[in-house]
Amino acid sequence: MSLDPKDWQDFKTLAHAHLDTLLSHVENSAQGPVWRPVPDSVKTQLAEPPPLDGQGLNAVLDDFNHLVLPYATGNIHPRFFGWVHGAGTPTGILAEAAAAAMNSNCGGRDHGAILVERTVINWFCDLFGLGPKAGGLLVSGTSMANLQAVAMARNKAIGATARTCGNAGLKLVGYTSIEGHSCLTKAFEVLGLGSDSLRRIPVDSSFRMNTEALEAAMLEDRNAGRIPFMVAATAGTVNSGAFDDLPVIAALCRSYDLWFHVDGAFGALSALSPSLRPLTAGLDLADSIAFDMHKWLHVPYEAGCILVRDQTHQIAAFGGRPDYLLTGQALAGGDLWPADLGLELSRGFRALKVWFTVKELGFDALGAAIAENCRLACWFAAKAETNQMIHLMAPVSLNIVCCRLQPPTLNPDQWDSFNADAVAHLQTSGVAAPSTCRIGGKVCIRICIVNHRTTEQDMDILLDALTDLAARAK
Amino acid sequence: MSLDPKDWQDFKTLAHAHLDTLLSHVENSAQGPVWRPVPDSVKTQLAEPPPLDGQGLNAVLDDFNHLVLPYATGNIHPRFFGWVHGAGTPTGILAEAAAAAMNSNCGGRDHGAILVERTVINWFCDLFGLGPKAGGLLVSGTSMANLQAVAMARNKAIGATARTCGNAGLKLVGYTSIEGHSCLTKAFEVLGLGSDSLRRIPVDSSFRMNTEALEAAMLEDRNAGRIPFMVAATAGTVNSGAFDDLPVIAALCRSYDLWFHVDGAFGALSALSPSLRPLTAGLDLADSIAFDMHKWLHVPYEAGCILVRDQTHQIAAFGGRPDYLLTGQALAGGDLWPADLGLELSRGFRALKVWFTVKELGFDALGAAIAENCRLACWFAAKAETNQMIHLMAPVSLNIVCCRLQPPTLNPDQWDSFNADAVAHLQTSGVAAPSTCRIGGKVCIRICIVNHRTTEQDMDILLDALTDLAARAK
Numbered sequence: 001m002s003l004d005p006k007d008w009q010d011f012k013t014l015a016h017a018h019l020d021t022l023l024s025h026v027e028n029s030a031q032g033p034v035w036r037p038v039p040d041s042v043k044t045q046l047a048e049p050p051p052l053d054g055q056g057l058n059a060v061l062d063d064f065n066h067l068v069l070p071y072a073t074g075n076i077h078p079r080f081f082g083w084v085h086g087a088g089t090p091t092g093i094l095a096e097a098a099a100a101a102m103n104s105n106c107g108g109r110d111h112g113a114i115l116v117e118r119t120v121i122n123w124f125c126d127l128f129g130l131g132p133k134a135g136g137l138l139v140s141g142t143s144m145a146n147l148q149a150v151a152m153a154r155n156k157a158i159g160a161t162a163r164t165c166g167n168a169g170l171k172l173v174g175y176t177s178i179e180g181h182s183c184l185t186k187a188f189e190v191l192g193l194g195s196d197s198l199r200r201i202p203v204d205s206s207f208r209m210n211t212e213a214l215e216a217a218m219l220e221d222r223n224a225g226r227i228p229f230m231v232a233a234t235a236g237t238v239n240s241g242a243f244d245d246l247p248v249i250a251a252l253c254r255s256y257d258l259w260f261h262v263d264g265a266f267g268a269l270s271a272l273s274p275s276l277r278p279l280t281a282g283l284d285l286a287d288s289i290a291f292d293m294h295k296w297l298h299v300p301y302e303a304g305c306i307l308v309r310d311q312t313h314q315i316a317a318f319g320g321r322p323d324y325l326l327t328g329q330a331l332a333g334g335d336l337w338p339a340d341l342g343l344e345l346s347r348g349f350r351a352l353k354v355w356f357t358v359k360e361l362g363f364d365a366l367g368a369a370i371a372e373n374c375r376l377a378c379w380f381a382a383k384a385e386t387n388q389m390i391h392l393m394a395p396v397s398l399n400i401v402c403c404r405l406q407p408p409t410l411n412p413d414q415w416d417s418f419n420a421d422a423v424a425h426l427q428t429s430g431v432a433a434p435s436t437c438r439i440g441g442k443v444c445i446r447i448c449i450v451n452h453r454t455t456e457q458d459m460d461i462l463l464d465a466l467t468d469l470a471a472r473a474k
Numbered sequence: 475m476s477l478d479p480k481d482w483q484d485f486k487t488l489a490h491a492h493l494d495t496l497l498s499h500v501e502n503s504a505q506g507p508v509w510r511p512v513p514d515s516v517k518t519q520l521a522e523p524p525p526l527d528g529q530g531l532n533a534v535l536d537d538f539n540h541l542v543l544p545y546a547t548g549n550i551h552p553r554f555f556g557w558v559h560g561a562g563t564p565t566g567i568l569a570e571a572a573a574a575a576m577n578s579n580c581g582g583r584d585h586g587a588i589l590v591e592r593t594v595i596n597w598f599c600d601l602f603g604l605g606p607k608a609g610g611l612l613v614s615g616t617s618m619a620n621l622q623a624v625a626m627a628r629n630k631a632i633g634a635t636a637r638t639c640g641n642a643g644l645k646l647v648g649y650t651s652i653e654g655h656s657c658l659t660k661a662f663e664v665l666g667l668g669s670d671s672l673r674r675i676p677v678d679s680s681f682r683m684n685t686e687a688l689e690a691a692m693l694e695d696r697n698a699g700r701i702p703f704m705v706a707a708t709a710g711t712v713n714s715g716a717f718d719d720l721p722v723i724a725a726l727c728r729s730y731d732l733w734f735h736v737d738g739a740f741g742a743l744s745a746l747s748p749s750l751r752p753l754t755a756g757l758d759l760a761d762s763i764a765f766d767m768h769k770w771l772h773v774p775y776e777a778g779c780i781l782v783r784d785q786t787h788q789i790a791a792f793g794g795r796p797d798y799l800l801t802g803q804a805l806a807g808g809d810l811w812p813a814d815l816g817l818e819l820s821r822g823f824r825a826l827k828v829w830f831t832v833k834e835l836g837f838d839a840l841g842a843a844i845a846e847n848c849r850l851a852c853w854f855a856a857k858a859e860t861n862q863m864i865h866l867m868a869p870v871s872l873n874i875v876c877c878r879l880q881p882p883t884l885n886p887d888q889w890d891s892f893n894a895d896a897v898a899h900l901q902t903s904g905v906a907a908p909s910t911c912r913i914g915g916k917v918c919i920r921i922c923i924v925n926h927r928t929t930e931q932d933m934d935i936l937l938d939a940l941t942d943l944a945a946r947a948k
Contacts, residue, residue, distance in 0.1 A: 097571040452476050
């Protein structure tokens with residue numbers, strides 16, 4: 001009844017051919033369009049009913065090669081500039097294959113994967129200078145990491161009854177800037193605090209949280225009988241890459257006894273580059289840090305991380321297991337189970353791809369790739385500034401250029417839809433894939449450089465395409 | 475600055491050797507011990523500081539082969555009987571490699587991975603008969619799936635203000651049996667409802683929820699001014715594989731207007747086997763179903779799933795996106811974004827391994843492997859019943875045998891520690907890896923058969939080892 005191959009030799013032959021397909025796909029990632037729409041005929045074939053009889057591996061691989069592989073998101077291509085997507089490396093393929101072969105469950109127990117995860121967590125606690133009591137957990141991404149941070153902060157604020165009695169009508173309030181990520185709102189919703197309990201503090205002209213407004217909001221809430229319990233600062237906002245003033249916010253949190261969380265989804269890893277590291281000053285003061293490894297560390301999706309200055313808060317919020325999972329002897333041993341540090345019990349071996357990537361390439365090369373992305377953003381912005389058609393919409397704080405085509409042949413009230421259409425046109429033509437955002441209510445072209453494969457030449461191709469679109473506007 | 479290999483040919487040579495290592499590891503999964511402890515020397519080597527300089531792929535693979543691969547959890551071995559761990563298949567390796575190569579972000583947008591996930595979700599909505607409005611989402615596992623189900627039920631009960639105002643002191647109460655999984659407790663904690671709000675209903679002698687006690691508890695809560703809002707029934711309890719009486723609980727939920735959730739972590743997939751399918755009667759009445767594909771579907775960790783009868787509840791609880799993520803044209807298109815259906819924004823291509831597995835093997839073969847596991851559990855229990863040393867502690871409802879060695883040479887008050895030691899001894903010797911649980915307060919040996927590679931011969935080896943341990947007790 002085994003589901004393993006009937007003929008292992010046949011299987012291995014197909015497997016090696018599949019590996020060649022995958023490696024060629026990555027090796028040639030710069031060839032072809034960044035993105036292509038899925039044709040209707042492919043959509044129809046993908047919508048097949050549940051197969052009762054097996055089709056065999058050969059047919060599956062054939063379908064994969066024709067129906068799936070050509071229609072990826074495009075983020076491994078050097079001219080993918082949309083949102084904040086990591087580019088991956090071929091080593092990530094080998095790591096994910098290895099994790100699947102071992103099929104370790106990293107919820108707990110005494111086995112190697114748990115130790116690899118601990119090593120990886122320690123590397124990043126060290127990087128951010130979180131001190132001797134620090135710990136953390138790999139999670140799916142920063143949405144989950146932020147949610148767990150808010151949960152820890154809430155439970156600390158409520159105290160001993162947090163887990164048994166819940167929020168129990170307490171008027172807890174938290175703070176982030178209007179540029180803070182929407183997943184923080186979602187976290188407040190899911191945790192039963194309600195999004196109204198997350199105050200959105202205004203930003204300055206550099207899109208950094210206005211810390212005077214923050215303090216005023218805290219005082220107002222306190223005077224109104226509410227309980228301020230946390231601030232979620234941002235290290236690298238999604239719209240423009242801005243860093244909040246972490247040391248000042250840390251000091252405010254200390255004086256008002258609030259949990260100081262930093263959402264560093266992609267920005268936190270700037271700490272890997274000596275030239276960018278000053279941006280992250282104050283990160284070492286955080287009570288918790290959320291960030292992603294599938295972004296600027298280029299491990300394949302998914303790998304996010306929640307780090308905490310004092311791991312006892314993590315255990316207090318999430319620890320505890322039923323009889324059948326109690327720490328015992330032998331395989332049931334292990335001194336700290338990841339299941340006690342977060343929401344998940346069944347957990348994959350996410351740490352392996354991080355371990356492969358960091359060991360193969362080293363922190364320094366990974367940091368240099370990040371710095372190069374930021375250099376290209378500045379380089380592009382400098383060129384764009386001399387271009388009559390292109391208007392920069394935000395200072396380049398990191399790796400993101402927010403700009404707007406303003407062709408004089410159009411009325412300014414047409415520029416919003418023109419810019420949205422321009423981005424769609426670039427994507428559909430396959431030349432490049434920036435995304436859009438709104439800054440000051442205006443639709444912008446958002447160029448986010450996260451890909452280690454991106455070169456000056458790629459930026460020039462984008463600039464030429466943008467200029468050309470603007471010149472032809474009518 | 476690209477992080478890709480400097481020499482692709484060298485890389486490919488190493489990659490193919492690595493694939494051979496991984497496939498041999500799975501092909502020979504029955505050889506060697508089920509589990510081995512990690513030696514101290516290996517622990518020391520794994521605890522290396524963060525590498526600043528890259529070590530290169532060759533060194534990484536060498537470390538992986540020596541420090542990591544030999545120390546897996548053991549669940550691919552046919553005599554792993556612990557907890558509920560899937561066994562994986564070699565096809566899972568190819569699927570995970572493919573997902574890593576594409577590196578698609580499945581939070582949304584218009585690309586192939588989104589369509590593959592929709593197909594997979596539809597397959598399981600069909601399997602469970604959830605009707606035309608059904609939908610769902612792949613998540614990391616049933617812990618997350620249950621949490622999202624409780625969130626949907628809560629938000630439906632609270633109504634329009636659920637997301638903005640939170641639980642707001644409402645006395646919501648939910649119900650599960652005392653055999654219901656601990657992750658439900660965690661869900662109530664995290665969602666700010668508090669674990670006191672989850673009533674634990676007693677079970678009958680077959681470990682099924684006592685539905686009279688359930689109704690009495692609902693009435694008592696209602697009369698006391700609390701708001702009953704959901705029941706989480708279990709399809710396959712973790713201790714003994716028991717199925718709650720789903721049709722009766724569904725009817726109670728309908729008459730009292732409660733959300734009817736089913737935690738079918740592993741049991742739900744019994745629906746794949748014609749002989750076991752009657753156990754799942756009533757699953758088609760559920761408002762939501764949580765289950766895992768990394769268990770009885772044998773895809774590699776992680777892949778869980780939340781299905782919902784009416785997807786509008788999912789969108790109501792989790793939908794909505796900020797400006798930079800609004801559905802637009804081209805790549806930013808797509809008619810339903812997974813990010814609107816759950817907590818995660820960055821999402822990996824989990825669906826691909828499910829798609830590979832089901833297409834390659836088909837629902838029928840996967841169901842037959844499940845039925846064979848259950849047959850082996852009954853076969854083992856029948857043999858154990860004739861064995862003087864072994865006492866069965868629960869009826870075999872599915873794939874789990876809970877038994878207890880009761881050697882007459884020991885005092886009964888020594889049996890708890892004797893059974894715990896016996897399990898540890900089996901694990902340490904590498905012969906087999908059952909786990910322990912408590913039933914009626916007594917430590918049991920819990921033998922959970924989830925592995926498609928397990929044969930009668932494996933069960934005999936376990937039985938002999940247990941008998942031998944009991945015979946040598948003193």
